[in-house]
Amino acid sequence: MSIIEKHLINEWVNSVEDDVIRWRRYFHRNPELSFQEEKTAQYVYETLQSFGNLEISRPTKTSVVARLIGKQPGKVLGLRADMDALAIQEENDFEFASQIPGVMHACGHDAHTAMLLGTAKILVSMKDQIKGEVRFIFQHAEEIHPGGAQEMVRAGVLDGVDLMIGIHLMSTIPVGKIGLIYGPVTANSDRFNITIQGKGGHASQPELTIDPLAIGAQVVTNLQQIVARNTSPLDKLVVSVTNFQAGNGAYNVIPDTVKLSGSVRSFGKEVREHTVKTMEQIIKGITEAHGATYEFDYCHGYGSVVNDENVTKLMEDTIVERWGQDRLLPMSPLMGGEDFSAFADKVPSCFLLVGARNEEKGIIYPHHHPRFTVDEDSLRDGVALFVHAVQKILTSNKNKGD
Known part of the structure; x- marks a missing residue:
């Protein structure tokens, strides 16, 4: 990746940073439980509409999919964010703490949704450079089995998709590091x-x-x-x-x-x-x-999320080219569960782990804890990682099928 391309993407990420933080705080203040994300999905839908250049649909009652179709043929890359919250009473005293008693975003899904919105806002301006399609998948109900991913697969959201990328912010990884696992990621x-x-x-x-x-x-x-x-x-x-x-x-x-x-x-x-x-x-x-x-x-x-070797290598190259080897954190499989497996079972995929822990700021609490939060600097890393992945895969790839 050239220095010019890095510089441009940095500028684009900077341009949406305030929006991404604002969106994240809105979602955090207004959490909704699995299969109940009606207001969240509507907010996502209306925000995507404001960007233009997107074909937007509601494959299920509480999910959203947006398609950005490039000017040239190529692969179809799916990007996924989950949107649901947990039945936990928040104990943080933020200005943007949950306003819903007994419900909070204690796993970072508010940030995931905001990051993907920021990514979409950037990429709509790159439409002429994209060869193929970016499909933004805003998924409901990750936290409760049978999960929203399986429901979205049945609804056909993966039809035509060639590969998928998902990102999860992690309170166990220092902000600035990006965790990567070859093969099984979750149990x-x-x-x-x-x-x-x-x-x-x-x-x-x-x-x-x-x-x-x-x-x-x-x-x-x-x-x-x-x-x-x-x-x-x-x-x-x-x-x-x-x-x-x-x-x-x-x-x-x-x-x-x-x-x-x-x-x-x-x-x-x-x-x-x-x-x-x-x-x-x-x-x-x-x-x-x-x-x-x-x-x-x-x-x-x-099921276990299993990272495809080729897609994972693409993402490893992307991380090293963008940030350098020292930002890459090779990791062992995690014993937690993730319904991204429903996507990874169907198309070659990579599920990445972005650091969101910052002990100096007191951001130390584990996922699903009443005082869980993320360092908002990690949102920049998530958006940049998505955008660089698209740049790597869809602005220089051969035509689909080649």
């Missing part, structure tokens, strides 16, 4: 519910009961053996029981039932399916040994 994120049916009775006569508490405790302990003894240490796997519910508070009553629930994180289809089978074998064996019965409900959640 398969599944959940389970177990009900153990025993036979209740008086605590003084346990021999007359089938104690689901004792059985449940054994189930919890033995589920840990799946990771420790049933899975290769080279395979990444987490099995976490996060809820154990039984009884009504009476100290002298053994209850009839126990309910357990939790999360499973894995990489790869084989480990995922092996874990489901092994879990049920353990639950079945323990409950039958004690004369109890069980119900086991396992829900496959978001």
